[in-house]
Amino acid sequence: MNASLDIQPLSSWINTDGKPLVIAGPCSAETEEQVLETAAQIKEEGFAHVLRAGVWKPRTRPGSFEGMGEAALPWLQAAKKETGLPLAIEVANPQHVELALKYGVDILWIGARTTVNPFNVQELADALKGVDVPVLVKNPVNPDLQLWIGALERLNQAGVKKLGAIHRGFSNAQETKFRNSPMWQIAIELKTLFPQLPVIGDPSHMAGKRAYLFEVAQRALDLNYEGLIIESHRDPDKAWSDASQQLTPAALGEMLHELHVRRKEYGSEYQTQLEIIRSKLDNLDRELLETLAARMSLVEKIAEYKRDNNVAAYQVDRFREVLNTRQDWGKSLNLFPTLVDELFKLVHMESIRKQTEVMNQVSA
Numbered sequence: 001m002n003a004s005l006d007i008q009p010l011s012s013w014i015n016t017d018g019k020p021l022v023i024a025g026p027c028s029a030e031t032e033e034q035v036l037e038t039a040a041q042i043k044e045e046g047f048a049h050v051l052r053a054g055v056w057k058p059r060t061r062p063g064s065f066e067g068m069g070e071a072a073l074p075w076l077q078a079a080k081k082e083t084g085l086p087l088a089i090e091v092a093n094p095q096h097v098e099l100a101l102k103y104g105v106d107i108l109w110i111g112a113r114t115t116v117n118p119f120n121v122q123e124l125a126d127a128l129k130g131v132d133v134p135v136l137v138k139n140p141v142n143p144d145l146q147l148w149i150g151a152l153e154r155l156n157q158a159g160v161k162k163l164g165a166i167h168r169g170f171s172n173a174q175e176t177k178f179r180n181s182p183m184w185q186i187a188i189e190l191k192t193l194f195p196q197l198p199v200i201g202d203p204s205h206m207a208g209k210r211a212y213l214f215e216v217a218q219r220a221l222d223l224n225y226e227g228l229i230i231e232s233h234r235d236p237d238k239a240w241s242d243a244s245q246q247l248t249p250a251a252l253g254e255m256l257h258e259l260h261v262r263r264k265e266y267g268s269e270y271q272t273q274l275e276i277i278r279s280k281l282d283n284l285d286r287e288l289l290e291t292l293a294a295r296m297s298l299v300e301k302i303a304e305y306k307r308d309n310n311v312a313a314y315q316v317d318r319f320r321e322v323l324n325t326r327q328d329w330g331k332s333l334n335l336f337p338t339l340v341d342e343l344f345k346l347v348h349m350e351s352i353r354k355q356t357e358v359m360n361q362v363s364a
């Protein structure tokens with residue numbers, strides 16, 4: 001894909017002293033007192049670079065707390081004044097942008113439910129023309145990398161260069177351990193396409209539960225994300241929204257302390273060791289591909305037989321046997337079952353594609 005983004009590095013718009021950016025604060029601004037007290041506790045813990053709070057809350061169903069709206073903005077302004085922390089809030093339409101800027105909000109983010117809609121994103125991009133404010137774009141609710149990139153491009157084309165992405169995970173059709181499936185591969189692809197784009201992990205919305213925050217946050221750091229945005233409330237169980245995923249500032253401070261921040265690059269002392277292992281990996285990968293190619297040649301032979309005898313390409317019993325035996329072999333080799341399962345489903349798809357191609361060849 002041909003794409004590029006003209007981006008200013010994160011360090012050009014916020015100083016984190018070389019540490020991952022931490023954006024923390026309540027899911028929602030509820031009352032002036034709650035905002036000020038939470039902000040003061042976050043400041044005291046000393047881990048945060050930016051204070052967040054939801055002002056307009058997009059809720060799946062009507063009837064739940066939808067945010068205090070403009071009334072909350074002076075509270076945030078006061079919290080900024082007291083703590084010195086810059087502010088970040090979500091905006092979903094041009095009016096939100098106007099109000100956020102009016103009340104001195106420093107960083108805007110676009111929510112997952114807005115990123116899905118190119119009309120909304122374009123309206124926001126138009127409203128941000130000529131405005132020098134950093135904007136973070138959450139992934140769309142559905143696992144569509146192109147939509148995520150499209151939103152970043154719309155903002156970038158409107159002149160927003162202080163741009164970043166927030167990985168908050170993707171909606172699940174079925175119940176899973178996580179509130180939103182991380183689908184790390186999508187964020188990895190984004191980072192691979194745009195290495196200069198800061199990606200910030202949102203463990204709160206991926207985990208959905210306090211108990212899983214740490215593992216998600218650590219994974220984000222293992223993948224070299226530039227920062228974390230995490231919800232924190234002075235009294236999480238009484239929060240008006242997202243009670244089960246928020247932490248007190250003290251608990252969040254403890255959690256962040258436990259996380260391992262990985263180095264971006266390895267030092268020259270490891271260079272030779274890594275090169276030796278990487279060249280072994282290169283050889284093994286080549287062998288893997290040679291093995292796959294040999295397998296495909298056999299599949300072609302079977303396809304010719306099936307064509308000549310008018311037999312269907314897909315053979316359910318054999319495929320089940322393939323999946324089961326490979327799963328057993330994988331287990332004895334200590335391979336992750338999902339890897340083996342997905343690998344052989346993929347190989348099988350290609351096998352069927354190749355066979356139908358051979359079987360439907362019009363003979364000359």
Ligand SMILES: C=C(O[C@@H]1C=C(C(=O)O)C=C[C@H]1O)C(=O)O
Pocket residue numbers: 299302313314315316318319322347348351352355
């Ligand atoms: C190769 C065959 O055709 C299909 C492909 C399979 C495979 O690639 O392992 C298994 C079962 C069939 O659905 C076969 O029938 O053995």
